Amino acid sequence: MERRSFLKSAVAAGVGVAAVGATLAQSSTLDNQAQGGSRPMSPDMLYRELGKTGEKVSAIGLGGYHLGKQDDPQESIRLIRSAIDRGITFMDNCWDYNDGLSEVRMGQALRDGYRSKVFLMTKMDGRTKDSYNKQLEQSLGRLQTDVIDLVQFHEVIRMEDPDRIFAEGGAIEAAVAARKAGKIRYIGFTGHKDPYVHLRMLEVAEKHGFHFDTVQMPINVMDAHFRSFGKQVVPVCAQRGIAVLAMKTFGDNFILKSNTVTPIEALHYSLNQPVSVVITGIDSTTVLEQALEAVKTFKPMSDAETASLLERTKDAASDGKYELFKTSSHFDGTAHNPSYLG
Template identity: 30%
Template sequence: MEYRVFGKTGYKVSALGFGAMNLPGVPLEQARETLNYALDQGINYIDTAAAYKNSEEIIGACISHRRSEYFLATKTAKRDYEGAKEEIERSLSRLQTDYVDLLQIHYVNYPAEMKEIMSEDGAYRAAMELKAQGKIRYIGLTGHRPEMLAKWIDKGDFDQVLFHLSLPQPFAADDLIPSANRWNMGKTAMKPLSGGFVQPVDKALRYPVSQDIHTLISGMVSVQEVDENLRALEAVIEPQEQQELAQLAADMGSHDCRRCNYCSCPLEISIPDVMISSVIRSKFGLLPKGEAFYEKHKEKLTSCADYDPCKEQPLCEPKCPYQLPMQRVIQETASTL
């Protein structure tokens, strides 16, 4: 296992981290076996959140007795002081621990949210108070708009940042990582498979690890998946492969969607899923979860071209901060189904 110094924290984290968001979907004994196996293999970064159903409780029940062996990160999506303080205290109880190594203020995509978080009665104040009490060691920020995250972290208020970095979403490499480096922040990448869509899996995992990050969190729910992830990252990534992966990511990211979720569709089409998978789908095909998505939503996708309110002006596109041709991509994709 490769370990990297996690920015200003000084902690050596495993290059492969454990994302616990999907654990509530499997039996408790399977979750217990998977978490303990991951720790046995040297994975020492565990990521969860208050919003991930009972993920925190699973971690507390399964590995709290091994607390000294892992760096524990959780999240609050509350924006106000009282709500955040209450949620963080509840997380500590669920995780069966006196402290978390990292508390991340979660899923911040709008300037108004950030303003509220950093206000006198905002979530950041709650995090700072609990840090002073020893219940939080470090404070981080997460979101889906790398260029906005770069702006928000550039005052030195945060110790870590969590962001998308994958073959079809490579944008943080240019938009965010340089800003994080200026402040010696911990850099955590997420969603290498973009929610279970992207293949080939080995390249999907090796690309973010080949970039200037500290740890990659991958959602694993079985011993088999832990082994698959470890095997994919076993070989050293040489400079030539790093360049090849970077070029592939540039090609696969040509759709330009950041999954910021500003857009919405009256037909309830999941626009980011279509946009992000559009290029990689045509080149490599998709994992079973991705193919199932298209099968499930085929009728919605093919209805786009005939939806009268969007014929003159698509309702989704004015909401996109990146001015992306979403209607065209959806209709082109629908024509291949």
């Protein structure tokens, strides 16, 4: 507690379409507040259940990486608060984003009563108990909070990552202890490389009698055609009551550069999947408005509409060249910085 106080003062993110549609239909403010706790809900935003946690969160999540890119920190703060004021409650972040700057700015933005309005998530790179604990204390300080709603093991992209996390003295011990101590509420993991790594993480967790609350993965218009998380991992999560957090809707704009889909179509496709949240990078007011417009205009897609969109992206998606997070090291922060793992 004393360390967190010091850090705070030092720094002055197998269900079908019909089922998704049924969830989205329950959009009254009264119902949203009843299921989402004390966080205020906007009638202009969609809210979904977060697996079996009992939480209800915005269907759009504010990606943390892009929030450390603005030259003026006040611009980042205004963007975060604007998103919250417009109904976005799910905040994404990570211990290593922009060398911690993303968490610092989010922590500053969540002052003045904004912390109670959001479901706050961040991620830890550490694979050992010691490295996880050190990173968690830093994140608590940067985010200026005593409790983080969801902490996920970041970049589970290697087949050995599950073994390291669940080994004796591994990061899972630190996460469980932090949850017991009230520093974190829920535990999940993320990854973007290959669905088999996700499946192995779930298998190792099951062997240890551990249930993940969330799993974050790429869900986009090209994923269905190449090493598909949607086809291979989502059904397992649905069976086990694990909330799916979607990311890489645009693949850092590489998917949009294929000229096969518009930003709104890409967001609609991801929103149409059986996911709790679509986490998307928002670095400007223009991009924020785009995400809000996608929510406003979203309607559950028919099977024919989905098939048509997937047919349009099939050829471009066939070899993964637009999903660089699967086929290159471009997005692998822990590969470029192995010391983060501990």
